[in-house]
Amino acid sequence: MLTPVIMAGGSGSRLWPLSRQLHPKQFLPLTGDGSMLQEALKRLAPIEHGSPMLICNEEHRFLVAEQLRQHGISDARILLEPEGRNTAPAIALAALQAVAENPQALLLVLAADHLIQDTAAFAESVAQAMVLAEQGQLVTFGVVPLHAETGYGYIQRGEPSGTQGFRVKRFVEKPGRATAEDYLATGDYYWNSGMFLFQAKRYLEELEQFRPSMVQACRAALAGANQDLDFTRLDAEAFKACPADSIDYAVMEHTQHASVVPLDAGWSDIGSWSALWEVSDHDAHGNSCQGDVMLHDSHNLLVHADHRLVATVGVENLVVVETKDAILVAHKDRVQDVKKIVERLKAEGRDEHRNHREVYRPWGVYDSIDHGHRYQVKRITVKPGAKLSVQLHHHRAEHWVVVSGTAKVTNGDNTYLVSENESTYIPIGQVHALENPGVIPLELIEVQSGSYLGEDDIVRLNDRYGRC
Template sequence: MHAIEALAGQTTRLVPVIICGGAGTRLWPVSREAFPKPLMRLEDGQSLLQKTFLRACRLPGVSEIMIVTNRETYFLAKDDCRETGVDDVTVGFVLEPVARNTAPAIGAAALAVRERHGDDATMLVLPADHLIHDLDAFEAAVARAAQAAQAGRIVTFGIAPTRPETGYGYIEVDAPIASAAIHDVSRFVEKPSADIAEMYVHGRKHLWNAGMFCFRPDVILDALDTHASAVSGPIAQAVARAARAQSDDGYSIELDPMSFKHAENVSIDYAVMERASNVAVVPCDIGWSDIGSWQAISELTKPDTAGNRVQGAVSLHDVENCFIRGETRMIGALGIHDLIIVDTPDALLVASRDRAEDVKQIVARLKTDGHQSCKLHRTVHRPWGTYTVLEEGERFKMKRIVVKPGASLSLQMHHHRSEHWIVVSGCAEAQCGDRVIALQPNESTYIPAGDKHRLTNPGVLDLVLIEVQCGEYLGEDDIVRFQDMYGRLPELAPAPQPATQIA
């Protein structure tokens, strides 16, 4: 039977589980903590998450996809899936309160899949930030993996190395690799030296670890119990105590924060794959890339005659072998070579091409210095829309706020700042204290410090307004929420003090 036909003819349910997390520090300044790598848009306008989601939807027999992501990026991931236009697949979300690496994420997903579909379902775990170009070959590899998974194996996917890559993990097998066979895994090798990686290219016993897995829920949960009890115990409590919600197009399982934070911060490779005896690998040639650095991103763009790869508005003179990516501004480059230049509205990266893997060192330094550019963009996404900081100085800040149709900010109050709202386009409904007023373009209202207030877009078009804040402290943590349609109601905390102001 053809592999794809075998997949379509399975009697057990195939449930793709997309792991959508990670800071993507090597892709700063586009990838940030609050806007991670899977949400980055490529030149064709699709995000890496959207490409992974559509790839999973394409698999025969798939009627449900589960996405594991952080609570803070849930609304962004949900919007990305909705934008694909797929409406015949149930989309569920397992929401992590904090990042705890892939073992807790996969373990929580396995408990959720078992709860919904039983122990004999087939889980296909996919990272949200990889590219796969040969979709037919991918389907065939998944079919082979699913058959082995149903037989009780923990299956990973291996890519035949085409170059001596020191930034990838490798999978070693006992016998020379045959592309159509399932191989037992001898061991995993993490990021070898250049000379050893060169040997692996020609030895026919090593594969790149693609970070994709296939197994039954009971098999992976038994493995976690055996090899990683510091993961399995806390996640079992986190799922048992989770807050669950159901809607017409999907569901969410919000893991209990107090339980989940006790789960060991460990990868599934170290927790299970390197220790279990029933691990197998499916060799596959699927046009795979993990898009782990700006060097990998650059290779998605066709070079010009001088070897330059450019995205955005760029003017070059005497430039060779550079990757230049811009967003809004014109970039001029003169007399340079072998550089990576990535421009965003609030941060600029200039790096040597051979140091692309080291961009994470810049992010680590920014985090140590407490600089917000490691976490946030100038335009910040919220469940209701976005805000962009236009200008700020001592005791004032100006924002451009966009509220989606039908969306509403929380009913909230600020201790240290007043606000002035001026509508630019669309219509607004502004609540301040007991008053509710309708605002049209070029109309405004004033919100004194200490007053409860809420902004709503009752229209069918985006609401755009300018917000002017004035006060002794303008930090984003000076928000006390009383009602919120997006579940953002933490316990009330003391008012932030001006002396602790963050930039």
């Protein structure tokens, strides 16, 4: 049985300000109605497969679980990485887990943040790769290049590998323009998609040969793992001791059993704003717009407006992205440098690279609508039946005003209901909790006041989501 393994880590910094550290691009609806993760799950529909396995950062665990729930998937295994160690260890964890359940398991390794437009062609390439994988080959998918691209690594094909694909002759790094044009002209090179299909046990055998310390660390991390709600938490110390490396460097560039299957299915890694513009629909002037946008004499733009009207006059070849707390204006030829802005935000201790103004939690969402010296105002939405942790704060008091719905409030030794247009007060140091006992979302305004208002001034005493 084929086990899809979806790698859902990464921060997507080149798609800032829409993609943030705590809500990166794989969880955003960039190319369809669902998030990129949900679109990746959707394209598995024509392929016979077992329960998916997802590997993600611990700080993204509730985003993953909620998006799986929205997609109707309840049987997925979610492995939490306490620290990113690149793709080779992540896939080793999945392989070890799969072999324990089925020694003959085949893994289809996919990224959560890729676009594949032709699902039927993708399923056909997977079927071809399965034939080779069952023969012991480690198969990678080589994207048939559409142009001389300098932003991707390449795979050079060798002799035919049966009738399904080719032996891998070599992997090459991102080339310069002239070299990329040569690759395109020969017809022997594919873009390196970073997607794979192989027997779990064969991957572990090859990894054991080339990087035995990596397998040892991953075994120890799984041996010390514990189950927490829907998640498998690895032994953090054991996993942090694991060497960090990509599957290409650790295995694929060394093995004698690598094959490549061509993939011509409208693939893109959506690695930049210009890449998103290329795969988006355009008007007659080459503009791709989302949100409240008004253009005059403007050409070849990508404009994304989240919350306000964005208007342009007499400009071309720009990316304009508006969010509640940041606006990006970049030339389309320079969008790779967006990550430089993210690096500066980190270096200056700012928070715009990490969080949106709206922050998603397992119980709902909050929006920091105003703040100043010794105060902060949030709009809080609590899902029906959800409950925030039982907690206290050492440095702030909180005033809650219910806008819609009904709140069940624990305030010290008292528990009571607060209805629409009513309010309550939580003193500094008071143990408290907020719950939505109703069947409609609970919306309230929270006014915090005190000497320190950071999120780390939350002492959780009890939490149904395992965050204590």
